[in-house]
Amino acid sequence: MRSRQGPRRQGRGGVGWLVVVLLCAGTALACAPVRPEQRAILADRIMQFGASGRARAALEHALENREGSSGGGAVEGGGCGCN
């Protein structure tokens, strides 16, 4: 059992570094920002995560009663910079 866990831990570490590299690359790319006057579409409700939060929460409540997993749901607000 132990001999199997060694390579698995290394594999997880590799995935962790890949995530970090992707985060850094993504953030670097984001340095060419979308300007405020370009946000008309992003500011619309249909382009925002969690905009229908209450309806979605009710649906997630039902799903959690029929599935063994939870978490990772959309977070309301953020990112649109609509104001």
Next chain:
Amino acid sequence: MQLSGPRPGLAALAFGAAVSLGSGSSDAQVAELDMSTQVFHEPSASSRMTVYTPEVALSATPYEGFRVSASYQADVVTGASEAVKAGPLLSNVPDIVSRASVQDFRHVASGGVALEREHARLSASYTYGTENDYRSNAISVAAGTDFWQRNTDVELGYSHGFDEVCTLAQRNLPATLRQGLDSSEQCFTPEPRVEALDISLDNFRLAWTQTWTPVLTTQLVFSGGLQHGFLGNPYRQVVIGPSGQAAQENHPDDRRRAAVALGLKYYARGLKTALGAYARAYRDSWEVQSLTTELSLERYLSGWLSLYAHGRAYVQSGASFWSDDYTGGEPSYGPRGQYWSGDRELSPLSTLLAGARLDATWRAAGGGRYGGVLHELRAHLGFDVLKTVLTDFTWAGRRPDDTLVLLPSLGASGTF
């Protein structure tokens, strides 16, 4: 909808405060009232489980950047669920799988505050839930900030729950001799027949939302959870002996859960439609692993009416200790360690969900108010269908028929 118990009074107080603050004289004041209901219905001959979930929420912004909110939600549950779970090796024993009728009323009251500044926000809330056999308390806090011209947003959240579940007072007995709770009567009373067991819940969340182009945005969410305490169903019994001996479901006392999810929204100008994609990977210390994918679209049918449609697919493995029959030998059936479960949500399964929702929004022209009261009125009407495909789970060898759920929903909200 009447609040019961002493602690919902706190939420009622917050509710009252929200109303009074919302009716102050500040120009910044905005109040929003939201009412909705969802129905969960299994059109099955054996269970006919139906849950009505009405909810009312009120939020007010008495001062610029300061918001208070309160909500009340109920679950009205009627139906039947399996009280004793057996596997296929006992399929020749009549009525080995028994069902019990379920009738419960769950109340959940919540109150919170939020502070918002130009590039930062803080929020905190408290939630209290009560039902005949379960009580829950949860404190949640979250902090978020945006930077790089608002193109990047990061939010960190944490919540702690301290719950209690009612069960028979039998912790001094070996797990194989413990019996399921037969009724919620006498729960949370000094009666020695029953006792309340603690459950603690800790949840963490880190979300990164990134705008890439004027029509593309993504959100990456890491979440984790720690659960400790009595994590089974106090009513459910599982047949663990070939002669039909049943014992209360016995789950590990700890569960560590982790999920990573990536969401994407893209506006297709040619179609005038917002397209969404979502994927989530999940794993926990009970060795339940799952993958979720979802596609969605949303577009305006007119200036005030939009249509949202989505499809979702989910697949999971079973928990390491889950077996459809704890009375048989390896490898197909038989015990897997020191625990036993009759919970179908811990068995290998997949689900398919499809649904649609219409959202209508009416705004008063020129910043005015409808009837001198409402700035904006919104309503939604939705319908979802959820189908579960149970890979291994049976009722003593028979496939359950309660695997289809209908989820109609309706709601309206107004901004004052």
